[in-house]
Amino acid sequence: MRKKVIVIGATGTIGQAIVAELESDCDVIKVGGSSGDHTVDIASSESIAELYRQFSNAKAVVCAAARGVVFAPLADMTKDTYLQSLQSKQLGQIDLVTQGLKLLGNDVSYTLTTGLLNCDPIAAGSAAGMVNGAVEGFARAAAIDVPAKQRINVVSPALLLESVEKYKDYFPGFLPVPAKTVALAYRKSIMGKQTGQIMQVGWS
Amino acid sequence: MRKKVIVIGATGTIGQAIVAELESDCDVIKVGGSSGDHTVDIASSESIAELYRQFSNAKAVVCAAARGVVFAPLADMTKDTYLQSLQSKQLGQIDLVTQGLKLLGNDVSYTLTTGLLNCDPIAAGSAAGMVNGAVEGFARAAAIDVPAKQRINVVSPALLLESVEKYKDYFPGFLPVPAKTVALAYRKSIMGKQTGQIMQVGWS
Numbered sequence: 258m259r260k261k262v263i264v265i266g267a268t269g270t271i272g273q274a275i276v277a278e279l280e281s282d283c284d285v286i287k288v289g290g291s292s293g294d295h296t297v298d299i300a301s302s303e304s305i306a307e308l309y310r311q312f313s314n315a316k317a318v319v320c321a322a323a324r325g326v327v328f329a330p331l332a333d334m335t336k337d338t339y340l341q342s343l344q345s346k347q348l349g350q351i352d353l354v355t356q357g358l359k360l361l362g363n364d365v366s367y368t369l370t371t372g373l374l375n376c377d378p379i380a381a382g383s384a385a386g387m388v389n390g391a392v393e394g395f396a397r398a399a400a401i402d403v404p405a406k407q408r409i410n411v412v413s414p415a416l417l418l419e420s421v422e423k424y425k426d427y428f429p430g431f432l433p434v435p436a437k438t439v440a441l442a443y444r445k446s447i448m449g450k451q452t453g454q455i456m457q458v459g460w461s
Numbered sequence: 462m463r464k465k466v467i468v469i470g471a472t473g474t475i476g477q478a479i480v481a482e483l484e485s486d487c488d489v490i491k492v493g494g495s496s497g498d499h500t501v502d503i504a505s506s507e508s509i510a511e512l513y514r515q516f517s518n519a520k521a522v523v524c525a526a527a528r529g530v531v532f533a534p535l536a537d538m539t540k541d542t543y544l545q546s547l548q549s550k551q552l553g554q555i556d557l558v559t560q561g562l563k564l565l566g567n568d569v570s571y572t573l574t575t576g577l578l579n580c581d582p583i584a585a586g587s588a589a590g591m592v593n594g595a596v597e598g599f600a601r602a603a604a605i606d607v608p609a610k611q612r613i614n615v616v617s618p619a620l621l622l623e624s625v626e627k628y629k630d631y632f633p634g635f636l637p638v639p640a641k642t643v644a645l646a647y648r649k650s651i652m653g654k655q656t657g658q659i660m661q662v663g664w665s
Contacts, residue, residue, distance in 0.1 A: 394594020
């Protein structure tokens with residue numbers, strides 16, 4: 258039976274690769290931030306609830322949407338810029354899980370997205386370090402605390418090959434990884450039995 | 462010359478051990494959450510600024526205060542309980558660093574505190590996992606992004622021997638570590654040259 262998978266951030270670079278990876282054997286519900294057939298703002302609990310009520314028979318939720326993380330030198334950061342940075346990628350991704358426990362089935366997998374900056378930092382990346390670390394710490398702890406057979410994993414991609422031109426000055430010496438390779442990790446999380454795993458893709 | 466060290470959370474189990482470890486060769490400013498000669502609420506930016514203005518010649522800031530992290534089963538957690546959990550231990554500890562860059566000297570060390578629950582989770586500990594991961598990700602990234610010679614480290618203690626009676630049912634099979642042993646790691650962070658390190662004490 259084809260698995261119904263909600264892909265949030267489906268129009269982004271990773272999201273498109275996830276859709277391409279999955280659509281041969283899954284029913285993929287493509288969800289964008291502002292464009293596409295379906296949209297969600299993961300920083301809004303009501304927006305998440307609305308999406309889940311519409312697709313309550315989904316068997317997997319993938320989030321590859323990441324907005325609002327501030328990149329700025331540490332000396333320019335304030336409590337407000339950290340608070341702003343955590344709304345979507347940290348609290349929003351966590352909210353996808355906790356609301357899913359209430360509104361979706363007992364055997365759903367959740368695959369969240371971070372990135373290597375909490376372990377392999379760059380200049381101006383302290384908020385990204387915070388947010389990625391938070392999501393990974395949450396996922397390891399939440400995975401052992403689910404009420405039924407839900408699973409929670411995180412994909413942590415390195416610098417995307419598709420983003421090298423745009424971001425290479427910020428990531429000196431980072432090995433690029435194609436989005437297609439990153440997409441495999443989402444398949445592993447959705448189709449495998451793993452839980453509480455941080456799947457690092459393309460780190461070097 | 463004796464180093465001036467601000468110890469926040471000085472009346473707690475770890476805080477008392479840190480004070481005992483340091484007071485022979487440091488000028489220790491003991492700061493409590495609600496009692497003692499000096500108090501600070503690290504969830505309040507104004508409270509932190511007031512403390513720093515009073516002791517702007519301090520050469521080290523240690524935070525062993527951790528309040529407000531919610532311990533509850535994942536199924537009972539909501540966005541609000543995560544938001545509540547991160548105010549002090551995550552954003553408050555980060556605020557100690559970013560405000561310190563503005564109000565303290567160029568060669569101050571910051572030593573924050575987490576705990577092993579983002580890597581070695583327990584039931585009902587998903588908010589602790591989030592918060593600890595956030596602080597560690599922040600510290601690794603912020604340490605390479607400081608404007609001058611500031612240093613940032615994290616001490617991540619295991620279950621304290623002094624807390625075993627109270628918490629043993631929540632930490633089955635965890636090896637206890639005496640607070641005195643944990644306190645050594647704070648000395649290492651303050652007196653050494655390390656930065657961006659997560660000092661795991663008593664993990665097994």
